[in-house]
Amino acid sequence: MKLTIIGSGTAIIKKERRAPCFLLETKNQKLLFDCGWGCLSGLMEIGINLNEIDQIFISHSHADHLANLIPLLQSILVTGVYFPQKARKKDLIIHGYKGFEKDYQSLRKIMFPEKQETYRIIIREHTNDKEKTNNLEIETKEVTHVPQYFPSVAYRINSEGKSFAYSGDCNYNENIIILAENSDLLLLDGSVPVESFRKHGPFLTHLSPFEAGKIAQKAKVKTLVLFHFYDISQKSEIESEVGKSFPGNLIIPDDLQQIIL
Template sequence: MEITFLGTGVAIPQKGRVQSGILVRLEEKPLLIDCGSGVLNKFPETDISHTEVDTVLLSHLHLDHVADLLPLLKANWLCGKTNMRIYGPEGTEEWLSKVLGAYEYIMEEVDVDVIEIFPGKDFTPEGFDCEIRCTAAIHSVPTLAYRVTAEDGEFVYSGDTEPSRDIMDLAAEADLLIHECSFPPGTNVTNHTTPTTLADMLEEYNKEIGSICLTHFYPDMRGHEREAVYRLKGYFEGEVILAEDLMKLEL
């Protein structure tokens, strides 16, 4: 299993980071998780074409996680690929219907299947040899964290969230936890995570998770990366990784 971080940033532009998106290669078949602005233009810098993507997993419907979904559908259509399967939280079908409805010339040409997923659901995307389990995250809109289990590894993607016991339980015994870390230590914030709030919860899960990769960085985090790692290493024995755009991890 190969994980490529297409985008590790947020809605505020910053050098070197586009919005959220992760590309997972599962036995040569790509699964795209989230598709924020800038993600589509990262594909030429990978060894996977955007036309190979026929399955997208959405954590939630905030723009920095979905803004490039319609451009992806159009780019694929222009290249002769019209089918797409989209898994997402409650509201995904209504949202996509409204977005596509504004562009009838695209809506008439593509075949999109939307499957809404609810916390606690286990499912296997069509065409994949893996199992995906989800739980609710703590965010301002319905948001799902996902655990992807395949023959060669298991990882959890938190989506946008405050630290959550449900997500930590989901990550137990996983090789990798990809967790948002939006703001520097000591920042008082809701709906998102800081190294301080993550460390407070991480200690009791210390030996249950293989490695942690931090992502979804606001510009405020610039210059605080080492501090974030240091703070977490005080509570966690595994490797703490800072995600960068186009970084790859192998499981």
């Protein structure tokens, strides 16, 4: 499997880091995890045709993780209208949290109500599930981020003897430890600025680098990859904070960096 970091940033708009979006490629499939602003331009930059994407996984509905989903679907459809030879034919499966289908339909109604798709869009909602879709084992667990507003779900993909686990934004919780157990790569929101963390104490909605490391250590993951970076200048501080709880392999990636599992 190959992971490409399309966006490693946050809701704070930065020219060097797009909002969260990750492309995981298996031998036969292209999987997109979250779809924040800048996602589409990032995919174009690495030469991905949107028709190639097989499945999309949405962790939660904050705009920095969801904003480019409807534009992506609109682009696929309009391409097919004006260039029929490029019309998409294969199914697109979109996974989301509990209640996602209703959110999806509302967003379609507001942003792009036309539904003349030349292919099927299949919506799957998840809580704590395990399923096999297109030869991939998909495991999900609900994680806590802003439960007073909406649910969040984390994903694990097992394929080709490797395992990849991804939580969108979350705070410290047992479910992500269970989901990520013995995974080859865990991709975690883990970059609440250390300064800010010291000043305000544990955040309720995000992980500090130390907490992210603690989750990786408890889950015995091989490689921890962090994202949701507020400020690139903190790289060394993030490394030393993670090092206090996780002695394993840590990657603090840049946008468009590729990681082989």
